[in-house]
Every structure is written in C-alpha cells, then in structure tokens.
Amino acid sequence: MNGISMIQLAKELGLSVSTVSKALGDSHEISASTKKRVLELAKKYKYKPNPFASNLRKKKGKQIAVIIPDIVNNFFALAVDGIESVTMSKHYDTFIYLTHENLEREKAVLEHLESGLISGLIISVCTGREGYAHFQEFYETTRLPIVFFDRVPDLLQFPKVIANNYESSFDATARLIKAGSKRPALITTTEPMFTSMERRRGYQDALEKHGIVFTDEMIIHCTDDMALNYTILRKIFSQKKRPDGIFASIEKYAITSYEVCKDLKLSIPKDVKVIGMTNLRTAALLNPSLSTLSQPAFDMGKEAAGLLIKMIEKKSYAAANDIIVLPNELTIRDSI
Amino acid sequence: MNGISMIQLAKELGLSVSTVSKALGDSHEISASTKKRVLELAKKYKYKPNPFASNLRKKKGKQIAVIIPDIVNNFFALAVDGIESVTMSKHYDTFIYLTHENLEREKAVLEHLESGLISGLIISVCTGREGYAHFQEFYETTRLPIVFFDRVPDLLQFPKVIANNYESSFDATARLIKAGSKRPALITTTEPMFTSMERRRGYQDALEKHGIVFTDEMIIHCTDDMALNYTILRKIFSQKKRPDGIFASIEKYAITSYEVCKDLKLSIPKDVKVIGMTNLRTAALLNPSLSTLSQPAFDMGKEAAGLLIKMIEKKSYAAANDIIVLPNELTIRDSI
DNA sequence: TGCTTTTACGAAAACGTTATAGGAAAAAAG
C-alpha cells in the first residue's frame, strides 16, 4: 500500500495518467517509444497496480475462492494443491474457506462472497442431496462461474469435476469378492450425497453380478464423529454374523476399521478383507498394508481450476455444463 | 458484483450517500431513527458493501495471506485449519500460497503481495538461514504486519510462533537412548533452518548428557526428494555399523525410514528404534505403531492468526517482537 | 431574548484505476 501510484509515474514522465495506463496495458494506441519509457520507469519504481482500484473499475478481479469441508485430509489437501498450481501459474489469488461439514457455515461463506470479492468459485459441498438453494441463489445474484468437484450437487446444472465412482467402486467390490469375501460390507456416510450414492450403486451392482444377495445390514452408516464411528463399527464386528469384507468409501472409515479390527483381534485379511477409498500416503505402511481406491485428487483440483479460469476469462459459457470425469486408481496390497 | 449499491439505497431512502455510509457504520452523527430505516432497507435488499471500493478508500482490507511450503502435509494442513478458524471468526478472508520449498516462488509471491492486496501475512519459510532479504524488503515497502510460524528466520526481528523444538528433541532423543539405542541417528534436512538447528541442538545435548560420543556420521541429511531420500537411507542402513535408532526430525523422513527398514528386513524396534516428528493421524496404525513427537500445529496456526489480527487492528506494534512458544507432544508407541 | 452548543445531515473530494470520447499532428491518399 506504500508503493508508487500511476499518477506519480505520469507526473514524472510528463504524460497523462491515461497514457500511462494504456502503455502498461500494452495498448496499440501508444507508441513503442512511449511504452518503453513507461515500462522502464515502472520497473525502476517497482510499480504495482493497486488491485482494489483496478478491480473496482473493471468490476472484476483475479481472485477466486475454494470452499471445502476440511483441509486435514489428504484428498482435499491434494485437491487444493492442484488448484493452487493452476491459479499460481495463471496469476490468480486463491481464497480458502473451510466448512467443517457445517451447512450453516457453508451458507455464511457463500453469502459473504456475494459482496463480489471474487470472480469465481470452486466448491466441494458439505451436505446431502437437498438444500442446494444457496448455490442457486448465489449464482442468481452474482452470475459468477462456479465449478463443483468431488462432492457435487447432482441435481443442479453446473460444471463439475468428479471421479468415476460407480465404475471404480464396482471394481473394488469385485476384487473383494474375488479375494474370497462372501459378505463384504460397505461403510458409507449418513449424508445422502451423490458421490456416496454412486459408490453404493457400484458396490451393489458388483454384488449382484457375482450372485451375492444384498441385504440392508450390509451397509454400515458412519458419521463425522470418529468416536461414534468406532462404537458403531465395534458393535457390528462383534456380532457372530459379521461382515468378512469392508469397502470403506471414505478415508477415515478405513482407519477406524483398522482400529476396530485390531482391538477385536480380527485378522486382516484373513478374517476381514479391506479396501479403503483413500489418498493416504501411509497406506502401504499400515499393518497390514492397506489396499486402496485412491482418487485423482491433484488432477481433480487442476481440472476444476482450469475450467473455472476458462469460464472467467472467456465470455462464452459453453463449458457451463461440462462434467469432467477422472479415473480412481485401485491399488491392491496386503489387506485383501 | 450484481447487488445493490449504497447509491441506490440512498436514492430510495431520500438520503445522501454519506448519511447512508455513516448509518451503516453506526456513526454517532446519525439519529437512531435514520439508522433503523437504513439498516432495514439494506437488509431487505441484502446490501453488501463493495470490498474493492471500501478497501480502496480505507487503504486497508480484511484479507490476509498464508504462505507455506506445502499443504499435503498434516502439519501445515492443521496449521491452516487453525489459522482459518480464527480468520473465519474475525471475518477475514484468507489467501493461500504454496511455495513447494522453492525460494524463487516464495520471492515471487511476496513481490506480488506488495501490490497491497492484503493487510497482513502469515508465513512459514521455505529456505535456510540466509537469503531473508525479501522479507525485510517486503516489510520495508509495505509496512504490513508479518507473523512467522514454525520455520522462522531466527535472525530477523519479527513476531514468531514456534514449538519448543530444543527441549522436546532433547526429550525424544533421551527416550531413544533409554530404550536401548547406543547410536541413535538424527535425520534432518540439508537446508540450514533454525527449526532444524534447534532440534539438532536438543539431539546433541541429549547424547552428551547420556555419555554418547557424537560423530558427524550420526547426522543423516535428507532432501525434499522422496526417492533420493530412500537411496540415501538405504545406503546408510545397509552398512555394518548402521545406526540403531532414528530421530526423524521431519514427517516424511519417518515414513521413508519405515520403508527402508521394511525392505532391508530390519526389525523395528528390535534392530532400529524410531521416533518421528510428525502429525500423522495414522501413526498408531503403522507397523509397528510409530512413536511420535507431534507439533501443536492447529494451535500454532491459531496463535499466529490471532497475533496477526491483533497487529492489524491495533495501531500499537508492541507485539512486534513477540515469540510464542508452544510445546510439542511426545507419544511413545511400539517403534521404540 | 440573544448567544452558544449540539445534533443530524449533505456536498464534495478522495482512493487509484480503466474506458470512452475526442482532438491535434503527422502521414497517406487523391
């Protein structure tokens, strides 16, 4: 805030402010020699255009926001890494907001951003399949480009970046079955999210394909509360007729599954075969090493940011209904 | 950018713009009844002040920046979580920039931020003990408050939030020795950072205190390249006179140590005892469960953000030389 | 009553840009 302004530059050069502005913008209206003079003095004084003035006048800036449920999570951390790699290279600034799975917080952030602080939004939703009015409303009032990733509201018409959850869940479940699991369970969230539903669909179709009769108890609903999840899982795995396989569709559920099996002295993979949907870097080092279905988190972030910036910079909103699908990666280790 | 402006509010109320501005700012110059009228209409239209106009006029905004080397790392992710929890509650917006341990990138970000986009800066440095000119320069030209955390430049006079690295490293090393390690090694970075040096000091003093003669080979220097680290460690642990203990002063070095020991069929803790400086949530699930010295990452972020906002809002820079020290936590598990 | 003080508002300038419109000089065209 302490640097030199365009006005001072103009004064020292004996030029008008508009000339300086155009010279810095490399306008064709300005002669090469004048441009050179301006650029040189600007460099000498390390002139930096005031972003507030510029944004105010242009009614548009180079700032975007990322709203995610959590950052202490390899998936989202990687996604942010991917987003930042793009925004950095395109000279955008990236705001970050964490909702901690709290709908009210999500709404509050969205309302706050209606001030016009940003020129685009990347978001991974924190709730189920309902209550998306705030996204629609945000869009109606701001008309700003939005890209959803991973946890997307399937019922809304917005560009999205997702993984092939159905297909990869099908494959993962099939692998559990082929490895000998007769009753593989799906651990999923209580929130009815599109992402989870796709995974569930893949899971159920794989069961059917392999002639396993699906019953409701095969689906275990966990929450955001790690301690509660432990209780839930411990109870289920203490039963006589417990599952002999686990497809943990969320990172932390895989970890809790390991804890429960360890405490109940259930052997992995002998008693229970496990595949976890996770991007944990330590998966290979767990005891036993965890078979994972990992998401292309970094690339999802990259694609989302690329798409968003394209939408911001092109007037064309042709991309508005784009859905980019990236493949999950199945890595079989000792837990199966 | 599509909402209603103050001008339109004023027009509809039959008031001047300045009156509306003051009313919204709860100025004493405005009567209670007028304030009420203004507030009501503002709420009706969901009026949001344009942050660019406001920041431009006030020469100050409610945006801060966080610059860190990495986000795919539990320590920094937790720190960002802590920072965000504060900025969110104080209604600040948080920019995030990742340097990926790249000095040039760090310099570029700092220079970019000299435009005045932010009102304060939280940073964890990416380099050694030299080349801090860019921080000093950033401060000279912007006069903006800066708070360093974890990786701090010890030679510069700025407020800092750090962990008790010396004391806790001393304790961790002492535990390795008490557990039977005769030649515990320290794995540290090649970059000569203050943080690492403190850890090293604690390590060496613990050796001396317990009558172990220190030699240079006991310090293993690793890099930012995981594959290279593997090679380095594998070579050292393949030697006859290999270390029988590891104090891994950085998260990823602990993981690579595990990988190397596993591949070399060295038993942890029988052949090699390990303590890792890490915030990994899966530490307890590793094989064997990893003893950790974990940093108060979330709280460090919280303290840093709290301090920064205090500096931004108070005119007093009394806090300018504050150094906040938080304790690391030692958790002994099966790897020792 | 006349005087001062307080209350409650408005006019206008400022913050640092960018965009629009216009114009003088130089170059090109006839």
Place this chain on the structure above:
DNA sequence: CTTTTTTCCTATAACGTTTTCGTAAAAGCA
C-alpha cells in the same frame, strides 16, 4: 495542395466507498 486517414496522446467520467468540512435546525443557557 487539399482531403482523408492514421497515429498518438489527453481530458474526463466513471467504479462505490469513506472522510472531511460545512451548515441548518434544535437545544441549552443566561
């Protein structure tokens, strides 16, 4: 040698706030 076009620059008005200063009316005071 005029006319047209092109080149290069300036003046000015925005963008939406906040702040300073001025002032009429109301209130206080003798």
